[in-house]
Amino acid sequence: MRVAEISVGAIRHNVARVRELTGGAVIVVVKADGYGHGAAIAAEAALAGGAAMVATADLEEALTLREHGIDAPILCWLHGARVDFADAVAARIEIGVSHLQQLEAVAEAARALGSVATVQFKVDTGLSRNGAAPEEWEALFARAAELVAAGLVRVTGIFSHLANAGDANDRLQAERFDAAVAGLRAVGIEPDMIHLAASAATLRSPHLHYNTVRVGVAAFGLSPFADQTSAQLGLIPAMTLRAEIVALRGVPAGTGVSYGFNHVCETATTLALVPIGYADGMPRALNGAGAWVTVAGEHRPIVGRIGMDQFIVDVGPLAGRLELGDEVVLFGDPEQGHPPVEIWAGLMRTINYEIVVGIGPRVRRIPVDGPAS
Numbered sequence: 273m274r275v276a277e278i279s280v281g282a283i284r285h286n287v288a289r290v291r292e293l294t295g296g297a298v299i300v301v302v303k304a305d306g307y308g309h310g311a312a313i314a315a316e317a318a319l320a321g322g323a324a325m326v327a328t329a330d331l332e333e334a335l336t337l338r339e340h341g342i343d344a345p346i347l348c349w350l351h352g353a354r355v356d357f358a359d360a361v362a363a364r365i366e367i368g369v370s371h372l373q374q375l376e377a378v379a380e381a382a383r384a385l386g387s388v389a390t391v392q393f394k395v396d397t398g399l400s401r402n403g404a405a406p407e408e409w410e411a412l413f414a415r416a417a418e419l420v421a422a423g424l425v426r427v428t429g430i431f432s433h434l435a436n437a438g439d440a441n442d443r444l445q446a447e448r449f450d451a452a453v454a455g456l457r458a459v460g461i462e463p464d465m466i467h468l469a470a471s472a473a474t475l476r477s478p479h480l481h482y483n484t485v486r487v488g489v490a491a492f493g494l495s496p497f498a499d500q501t502s503a504q505l506g507l508i509p510a511m512t513l514r515a516e517i518v519a520l521r522g523v524p525a526g527t528g529v530s531y532g533f534n535h536v537c538e539t540a541t542t543l544a545l546v547p548i549g550y551a552d553g554m555p556r557a558l559n560g561a562g563a564w565v566t567v568a569g570e571h572r573p574i575v576g577r578i579g580m581d582q583f584i585v586d587v588g589p590l591a592g593r594l595e596l597g598d599e600v601v602l603f604g605d606p607e608q609g610h611p612p613v614e615i616w617a618g619l620m621r622t623i624n625y626e627i628v629v630g631i632g633p634r635v636r637r638i639p640v641d642g643p644a645s
């Protein structure tokens with residue numbers, strides 16, 4: 273009764289669009305269960321669209337992709353303080369390394385398995401999160417050269433992440449990144465993949481593309497910008513959040529709706545009950561904010577407080593045309609007439625990323641082949 277339809281065709285299209293824009297390799301980030309779309313569905317679609325690699329934050333997420341049969345290169349970069357990299361090395365996961373201690377742990381795992389670990393260096397160029405700080409680069413790269421010579425480690429890439437703090441800062445981060453790449457080359461290591469741009473810089477800053485880009489939200493067809501829509505960027509939103517009408521009730525004028533009666537029907541109308549609530553990631557603060565859904569191709573308002581499991585739509589003039597089981601679309605592709613997810617994000621003073629990634633586990637992810645409909 274509640275589904276997030278995931279358009280595999282839309283993800284393929286979006287990845288192909290990014291490839292066309294950059295001409296280089298594309299890494300698609302499917303962390304946090306593929307931004308809520310389902311990590312395995314997203315990874316398969318991204319690879320079908322021409323992604324060279326998929327990436328996650330956590331090692332666990334990377335291993336789960338392997339369990340789902342994703343055989344392509346996978347990168348992950350956010351590690352616990354006492355992580356054991358044995359499973360990563362055994363599963364051929366490329367390990368994003370941020371400091372010397374991690375590099376030693378990776379080499380230790382390779383030695384124990386009698387295998388070679390594959391790493392990409394994550395360097396901090398100004399975001400101040402993980403990634404090796406500039407003063408650590410020299411020692412880190414020198415040790416890497418020793419481990420490469422010892423046959424324990426293979427280095428396939430180097431990357432950093434932008435703060436999206438304006439063009440001047442982007443250029444400064446790129447300069448520092450260039451210095452890190454030069455430092456790696458100085459110890460005799462030539463990385464295959466050099467990547468700085470996530471979705472925002474991929475879509476707007478061609479001078480930051482290097483030979484690889486690393487996109488998340490754009491692959492899912494969402495815009496990282498407040499002032500440009502998906503369609504304006506040539507992207508198709510991949511998630512359509514749908515539910516069925518599970519009750520229809522005609523009510524007289526003056527009827528209070530949901531907890532606290534903060535909505536009272538001005539006229540006689542018909543209310544439709546939709547089984548999605550805040551447990552499923554529908555923000556409770558949408559209450560009274562003017563959000564709408566599509567029902568039978570029409571825009572109809574959400575009324576009354578959002579419950580944990582359900583909310584109410586005033587379907588007024590559509591009443592005679594509706595029956596139980598009819599579909600309600602909460603958000604999807606605005607080109608298909610559905611509310612864009614950005615309406616919720618705007619009402620919630622947050623970003624589209626937070627809405628899609630917050631859609632809960634009770635909502636079934638159903639892959640469909642075509643573009644979102």
Ligand SMILES: *Cc1c(COP(=O)(O)O)cnc(C)c1O
Nearest residue numbers: 301433470471486487488489490
């Ligand atoms: C999440 C993440 C990305 C993807 O960012 P988007 O803005 O969704 O493209 C890229 N790189 C790193 C390091 C990330 O953490």
